[in-house]
Amino acid sequence: MKKIFYTKHAEEMLAARGIDRNVVESCLLQPSRIIPARDNNFAYLKDFHTNILKVIVAEEKETLVVITVYWIAKDRMTQ
Numbered sequence: 001m002k003k004i005f006y007t008k009h010a011e012e013m014l015a016a017r018g019i020d021r022n023v024v025e026s027c028l029l030q031p032s033r034i035i036p037a038r039d040n041n042f043a044y045l046k047d048f049h050t051n052i053l054k055v056i057v058a059e060e061k062e063t064l065v066v067i068t069v070y071w072i073a074k075d076r077m078t079q
Helices: 008-017 021-029
Strands: 003-006 033-036 042-048 051-059 063-073
Touching: 003 008, 003 021, 008 063, 021 042, 021 051, 021 063
Parallel strands: 003 063
Antiparallel strands: 033 042, 042 051, 051 063
8 A cells, every 4th residue: 555645635624524534544445436536636435325435636656645535425426
């Protein structure tokens, strides 16, 4: 597994949204899906039954840079 680095924005979003780093790391280690995102980044998605965690990541050679993280209601997923 690559090292995980959290941007300042990602750290702020974890705190504001009450998301634990362990949940984010679970998503990065065993995503349900990985899809392309804007600016050559990737969205790691993990299904947690009622909601889906979406983690936007920039993949570097040895590091996954977490840009932001948020929950999506399952019924709002269109992809």
